[in-house]
Structure formats: structure tokens, C-alpha cells
Amino acid sequence: xxxxxxxxxxxxxxxxxxxxxxxxxxxxLRLQDGHLYGSVIDILRNGAPTLLIALGxxxxxxxxxxxxxxxxxxxxxxxxxxxxxxxxxxPWIGMGIALLLCAVLGLWNGFLVSVLGIQPIIxxxxxxTAGRGIAMLITEGQIIxxxxxxxxxxxxxxxxxxxxxxxxxAVLGLVALVTRRTALGLLxxxxxxxxxxxxxxxxKSRTIIWTVYVFAAVCAGIAGLMISSNVSAADxxxxxxxxxxxxxxxxxxxxxSLAGGRYSLTGTLLGALIIQTLTTTVYTVGIAPEITxxxxxxxxxxxxxxxxPIRIRVRQxxxx
Amino acid sequence: xxxxxxxxxxxxxxxxxxxxVPSRFLPVIATxxxxxxxxxxxxxRYEGFASGQVMANLFIDNAFLIVLAxxxxxxxxxxxxxxxxxxxxxxxxxxxxxxLQAGWPAWLVVIVVLAAGSGLGxxxxxxxxxxxxxxxxxxxxGMFLARGLCFVISVESVSIKNPTFRDLATGSIELPGGxxxxxxxxxxxxxxxxxxxxxxxxxxxxxVYAVGGSESSARLMGLSTTRVKIGVYVISGFCSALGGxxxxxxxxxxxxxxxxxxxxxxxxxxxxxxSLLSGGVxxxxxxVVGVLVLGTIQTLISFEGTLSSWWTKIVIGALLLxxxxxxxxxxxxT
Numbered sequence: 001x002x003x004x005x006x007x008x009x010x011x012x013x014x015x016x017x018x019x020x021x022x023x024x025x026x027x028x029l030r031l032q033d034g035h036l037y038g039s040v041i042d043i044l045r046n047g048a049p050t051l052l053i054a055l056g057x058x059x060x061x062x063x064x065x066x067x068x069x070x071x072x073x074x075x076x077x078x079x080x081x082x083x084x085x086x087x088x089x090x091p092w093i094g095m096g097i098a099l100l101l102c103a104v105l106g107l108w109n110g111f112l113v114s115v116l117g118i119q120p121i122i123x124x125x126x127x128x129t130a131g132r133g134i135a136m137l138i139t140e141g142q143i144i145x146x147x148x149x150x151x152x153x154x155x156x157x158x159x160x161x162x163x164x165x166x167x168x169x170a171v172l173g174l175v176a177l178v179t180r181r182t183a184l185g186l187l188x189x190x191x192x193x194x195x196x197x198x199x200x201x202x203x204k205s206r207t208i209i210w211t212v213y214v215f216a217a218v219c220a221g222i223a224g225l226m227i228s229s230n231v232s233a234a235d236x237x238x239x240x241x242x243x244x245x246x247x248x249x250x251x252x253x254x255x256x257s258l259a260g261g262r263y264s265l266t267g268t269l270l271g272a273l274i275i276q277t278l279t280t281t282v283y284t285v286g287i288a289p290e291i292t293x294x295x296x297x298x299x300x301x302x303x304x305x306x307x308x309p310i311r312i313r314v315r316q317x318x319x320x
Numbered sequence: 321x322x323x324x325x326x327x328x329x330x331x332x333x334x335x336x337x338x339x340x341v342p343s344r345f346l347p348v349i350a351t352x353x354x355x356x357x358x359x360x361x362x363x364x365r366y367e368g369f370a371s372g373q374v375m376a377n378l379f380i381d382n383a384f385l386i387v388l389a390x391x392x393x394x395x396x397x398x399x400x401x402x403x404x405x406x407x408x409x410x411x412x413x414x415x416x417x418x419x420l421q422a423g424w425p426a427w428l429v430v431i432v433v434l435a436a437g438s439g440l441g442x443x444x445x446x447x448x449x450x451x452x453x454x455x456x457x458x459x460x461x462g463m464f465l466a467r468g469l470c471f472v473i474s475v476e477s478v479s480i481k482n483p484t485f486r487d488l489a490t491g492s493i494e495l496p497g498g499x500x501x502x503x504x505x506x507x508x509x510x511x512x513x514x515x516x517x518x519x520x521x522x523x524x525x526x527x528v529y530a531v532g533g534s535e536s537s538a539r540l541m542g543l544s545t546t547r548v549k550i551g552v553y554v555i556s557g558f559c560s561a562l563g564g565x566x567x568x569x570x571x572x573x574x575x576x577x578x579x580x581x582x583x584x585x586x587x588x589x590x591x592x593x594x595s596l597l598s599g600g601v602x603x604x605x606x607x608v609v610g611v612l613v614l615g616t617i618q619t620l621i622s623f624e625g626t627l628s629s630w631w632t633k634i635v636i637g638a639l640l641l642x643x644x645x646x647x648x649x650x651x652x653x654t
Contacts, residue, residue, distance in 0.1 A: 129633055
């Protein structure tokens, strides 16, 4: 466990040290009107949606699945809520409807994967492609702006700390509690190792797979609310674009294998932080923002190659 | 995962006629039927839809996507995936535009672009094979890298003014019946034929199918799996670079935000064309028809006029679903 998290931790520490060297005031925080401000808080706040989606993704990947549709689902959640609020509805009911719809989309993904037995990558590709179309259908291709103080709180509000990060951390705590304090985590991992064997052993693998996809979709929905509430607008085209890739990267950097069967929530937290810190670092260090992606590619490859099991395999000379 | 569909006929179910056709051809035939059907709907609804030129335009507007889908087919046949193709297309347009602006001769630019794409493919294939990192992650990193390098070259759109490129882009070939096509279409068709030759008539091609069916069995049979596993990414990288060149002819500019999400179009075309993402099953020609189906849907929606562009996405999603369902039925029957 320690070994697996060593490289992600080192990468994060290296990034933070780099930041402190360049901007000595990096860790300084200040309290203003009861709100905490500072670079670290910014990283946490901007990373909240990615972390949330990565949490859902972790459980999906642990069952040897993958969910490509989360970005589109996030866009749908924002679109539904903003359209509802813009037509004079109550923000809370709007968010409720959006999350309910996301749960239904999760059920759909789960149905394709667990009942029809379609490969997860292609099953969720359907919703990834169609989902953005659906989001645009809801907003009729417009960017819907809303003016609702209640809704704005979700993404931009503060409760000393930004509310967005509090939500993400609460979900992290909840998932950790539910999966690691009960047998659920073990069951999820057993489904990832061998779905049919675990079914024969009495694990309801179908229900478990179904549950993780619904959970991932709801997480994506909440993240979508954060993204759209942060700017008080729903942009069906670009909200949550490529966030599924960031989330998958966060999960993989955190040491969860795409082959399923084991997962690390701490790793996912680290992974999400690394990705967000990386983006911020590029700005603070003064590297041209254009090459953020090059930087990201290098870090991803480096962390993936450094992770222990791969190195052992190389030393033994056994190609995977 | 799912075993490759065996050539044995299905027993009953689909009826006598269908059971005589080897089931591995069924998805391709289904794709073709969908293509004819969508084109038929267009011809019935709109005057002038069923003309040779509309058909030729399908090829002209999708020449680059055909080339991409061919490369993607190789990768998917081995059970891998290449997410970097869209970014490599953008990078290719960027390199081409920047180098031409710097006054390089056109032939050198073409060679450099193709070498860059193949080189990136080689690097990704090597990492995937040697270090056992998931193709999904490696090519995702490749996608970020290529897209990032575009921005390094230039943030602005660079237009192409080179006379050779301009001539190639605007030049057209007259076919009998007054139909004209571009040189891009010819290149795309040559790529398709070359790919079919490699896949079906060479040792490399047979090994691609073998690796997709079962990599360990292929290795135990003494096939050179290493060469194939790395080779398919080189082919995909080469095709992406070539697709990028065709795209730069089509747009006559290099821009970092060209071809965003094109990898998904290519994957969708391959899946609609009847290939299994788990590998071992599929045909290049299926992917080509897959591209044509996607292109026809876009043409239909533009002919309709009142329908908005997002319907394209929804229809493509629905088509993907239909083909996956069809694949499931066929795989279960064999």
C-alpha cells in the first residue's frame, strides 16, 4: 500500500516544492470576511469537480469498468438545472431533478454493462457521444445564464472553505466509510478480479456493477452542478469537456489499476491533487500556458512508468 | 473477453439466407444496409440527394476520417485503442503549416509530417508493449502531448499559402458523369486498398488478427507479437499524420484546435463498421462504410436544414448502440 502511493506522493511533494521555490508565499492563507483565500485553497476549489468525478470513476474502474460518459453527464446536470432555474423554478428542485436524471443515466450505463454485458468502454461511449447532444437539446444550443444566489453557493460559495471542496471531501469520507468499513469495498474488488467467480461465490455482481455506475453518474452530476454554478451558466458544449480523461488519469496516477480488482481512494485524492496542482504550477512558475498539456503528458507517463509493479516487470524482462 | 466470431454459419434464428453467410460478415453487411437505408431516406426526401456528386462529396468531406479509421481499425483489431489520433491530426496540420510558412519545400514537409506521426506512434507502441501500461493511458498521454506541441508551435491559426499545397487542395479529377473528386479522395482510397492488402494477404495482417483473438496463443504459436503490437500504433500514427495532411489540404490552415474529438469519430466509425473493441473481429472496409454512414447522417441533417447540429451526436450515439446490440446477438449465437 505504502509502496504504491510512494511515487504519487513524491510527485505531489515535488510540485509543491517547485511552487514554494518560485513563489515563497505559496502556502500563505488569509482570512477575509470569513473566507479562506490562498493558492492552496484555489487548487482545492478548482480540483473539487475532478476529485468528485474521480471518486466515482475509482469504484467503476475497481470493477474492471470505465465510464467515459461522466463529462457529458456533468454537462446534462448543469443544463437541466440552469434551464429549470431560468424558467423560474426553485434552484433546489432544479438540482434535485438534475441529480435524479443523472441517476437514471447511471442506471442506463449500468444496464448496458451488467445486463447486456457490453464492454464498459463502448457502452459508456454511447452516452459520451449522445449525452452532449442531449445537453445541447435541453439548452437548445444556447449558453443559459442564471442569476440565483442559492445556486451560486454550490460552486462559488464559502463556508470558511469553499463549499465545492467540502462537498467533495464529504463524498470522499462517505465512500471511504461505506466501502472500507463494510465488506462492500471487498465485494467491489472481487467483482473486478472475476465477475463470474464472484457471482458463483454468492456476490451479487450485477447489482454491484449497477450501483457503481449510478454512483459515478451522480458524482458526475454534482460535479456538473459545481462547474455550472461556479460561472452561473450552463454551456452544453464545453462544460466538463475532457474531465473524464482527467478523472481517469487521477485514478490511474493514484495507483488504481485499469485492470480492476483493487483501488485506492487515498491514491485518487492524491491523483486529483497532482493534476490540479500541475495546472496551477504551470501558471505560477510562468511556463507558457500553451504547453500545460505537454507538461501533463510528461508527468502522466513518468508517474505511470515509476509505479512499482511495472518496474519489476521490466527488470524481469517479461513484457506484459 | 469475447471470442472472435467463428466462420461457422449460425443455426437458424436469422433465417435460411442469413445462416449461409459466415457470421463474421454479418456486421459489415448490416453496416452496408444501414448506409444504403440512410442514403435511401435522403434520396426519397430530397431532390438531388441521390446524385453522384453528393456521393463523391461524402468521400471528399470525409477523406481524412477514412484514413484515420483505417489506422484505428488496425489498433482496435489487436484489442488496443488509440486516443491520440485527433491531436496528431492537429499537430500534423500545425507542422505542415509552420514548415511551409518557413519556406520548406512541400515534399520535405510531407516526409517530416509522416515521420513525426509514425515516430509518435512508435514511441507509444513501445511504451505500451515494453512497460505494460494500458494503451488507453499511454495514448491519452500522447493525445495531451501532441495537442500541447501544437500550442508550442503556435497558438494562432497558420494559413497555408504554398502553391503546391494550394494546387493539390483545389485540383479536382473529373470522373465520367460530371462527378469531380479531389486528390485527397484518391489518397484515401489508396490507403484503404493498401490496408486491405496488408491485413488479409500478409503475415503481419494475419498476426494482427491472431493477437486480437488471443495474444498469448499468438505468442505461443511463435508469431512475432512484439512487432505487431508496436507496428499497429506506428500504422495508426502514420495514418493520423496522413489524415492530418489531408485535413490541412481540406482546411488550408494549421490550427491547434483542429480535429478536437476526432478520435471519437474514428472509433465510432470503426465500431459502426462492425469491429469488436475487444479485438480480433472486424474489417477495414467496414470502417470505411462506417465513415460513410456518419457522413451521410451529417449530409442528411444539413439537407434537412431545420434540424440542429446536436441531432448528429444523438443519432450517432443511437447508431453505436444499435451496432453494439447487433454484435452481442451475433456473438451469442456463434
